[in-house]
Amino acid sequence: METVVHLSNAVAVMGQFPVLAGADLTVSRGEIVLLQGPNGAGKTSLLRLCAGLLPLARGHAIVLGCDLATNREAVRKRVGILGHANGLYADLTVTENVRFWGATVGASFAEADAAMDRMGVGQRLAKVPVGKLSAGQKRRTALACLVARRAELWLLDEPHAGLDAVGRDELDTTLREATAAGATIIVASHELERAGALATRLVEVVGGQVREQLSTETSPMTAPKIEGEPGDVVGE
């Protein structure tokens, strides 16, 4: 299977502080990899390194065929990173937001509209200003932007944070659909039962290093996969 991320002894530094201290990680296309570990372990830094936002100080890092040591900007157009913020404009409608982000990579309106439908924010939500959406609907809109941007690798930092039970179910469904369509996803989360049920592989990050990699079959997490349909309720 095609390798999407290959980190070998990757070291990244913020200021004087090493946030990644020789991380090794290989991720193949179509995987959903869960990064787990305590606060400050380096999960977010690992995501930011893969997104080309954090410079590689030492080691090797190849993401989607781009060498991050020599040209980390090149990978940015092909990667979508979603942290606690959604990167949306509250005064614009769902359609305007998704079309805007799609247009940054030259995507057509039709592609953007298809992305909205795939993420369940087309139809009735299409003309609703993002400021009036629920947290879950905003999250789905942000994911639709990633789809419209044709992101091949999704890097999600605590994607379930701030969502209610329905929103979490919707998000899980969305992520499974995305991988089925060819995306690769790396998720950093403290919510192990929820994200563990979603992941195909668990990776423990401690002290800026990848300590242990388990498949979900061998992991202690036994939470069942949760299926759900995108809701259509507007408002918090």
Place this chain on the structure above:
Amino acid sequence: MFRVARLIAAKDLRIELRSRVVTNQVLPFAAIVMVMFAFALDTDEVIERVAPGLVWLATLFSLLILVQRSFAIETADGATDAMRAAGVDLAGIFLGKSMALAAQLAVLELVLLTTAVVLYGAELRAGGVVLLVTTFVAATCGLALVGTLYGGLAAGVRGRETLLPLLLLPVVAPVLIGATRATEAALGTRGAVVSDGWPWLGLLAVFAALFGVGGTLAFGPLIEE
């Protein structure tokens, strides 16, 4: 770069049309500033003499609000970071935001000039129209470019609301001086003739060109840092 610039400018202007911050907040603020100046100076002769300066001073105060607003919409939900992460051309963002800001400033200046004519008795002369229009275009471009550059610089910094005026006002002093003198020449204030205004227009053009080129080159590295 220019495709991104058009995209960003259209997005910013659409947000402004939707939120109406310029029409509901900035324009009334600028008008109040003009009226307060009229109350403070009180004498017709003095007001007429200082009218061009007051127009540009009110423009600068309003510029601060417009720049803060322009970057507040980007930072409210992490859109600046998202654009950087998405590999969107940062020079294009700079030019696009400058274009949107210039459009908003142009509307504002038109209202302020009209207010000066109505409130302060400033007179428009046919011979000064070309100088007046080119002065407003050059000064607007300069203010929009430098405002976007410093707005981007201050956007990610704690205390940006107070930092921006401290950074921006000293830098735009040449625009205030040049635009005021050129406008005085165009309006014939204090016996000035039109030919007095052209050197000041040159200053405004050089200022706009410097910050246009410098801002396009510097905005990306500043945002990346």
